[in-house]
Amino acid sequence: MSDAVLTSLPAVASRVFTSCKKCAADRYQIVLAHTNATTAKVECEVCHSKKSFKLPSTKVKKVTGAAATKKAQAAENRKNAHSKEFGDLVASAQGGEQSYNMKAKFAMNDKIKHHKFGVGVIRMSLQDKIEVVFEDEIRVLVHNRT
Ligand SMILES: [Zn+2]
Numbered sequence: 001m002s003d004a005v006l007t008s009l010p011a012v013a014s015r016v017f018t019s020c021k022k023c024a025a026d027r028y029q030i031v032l033a034h035t036n037a038t039t040a041k042v043e044c045e046v047c048h049s050k051k052s053f054k055l056p057s058t059k060v061k062k063v064t065g066a067a068a069t070k071k072a073q074a075a076e077n078r079k080n081a082h083s084k085e086f087g088d089l090v091a092s093a094q095g096g097e098q099s100y101n102m103k104a105k106f107a108m109n110d111k112i113k114h115h116k117f118g119v120g121v122i123r124m125s126l127q128d129k130i131e132v133v134f135e136d137e138i139r140v141l142v143h144n145r146t
Contacts, residue, residue: 016053039055
C-alpha cells in the first residue's frame, strides 16, 4: 500500500481506501463496477452504502509548497489515526493471542496472531468473516469455516 495518487481506477472487486460519508470516516470500499474511465461504483465494507469513487483529476499540476505539505500532513494524520486505533484495540483486547485459523471462530475484541500479518485485533465479527485491525492496515479474513 502506498499513498501514491491513483492514475487508473482500481480493478473491480479490489478495495480502495476512501472516505465514507455515512461512516464519517475513511473506509475500505469494494469496487463494484467501473461507470466510466474515471469513475467507479464502490461499496463501503462497514456500512455497505454505495457511492461513486472518482479518480483525482490528472490535469492537476504537481502539488508543491504549502499544498504539498498539507497533503503529506493529511496522509500522516491518517497513518497516525490507524496506529492509534491499533494501539487502543490491542490495549483493550480480551485475553491472550489466539493463532489465526480459518476454521476457528473469533469474536469482537479477540486478539489474534496471523502467520503473515502478525498481531491483530478483531473489530467486527460476522458469520464467516472478521475485520481485523493489523499494525499496518485493516484486513477482512474468513473464519468459522467448517
Ligand atoms: Zn461506511
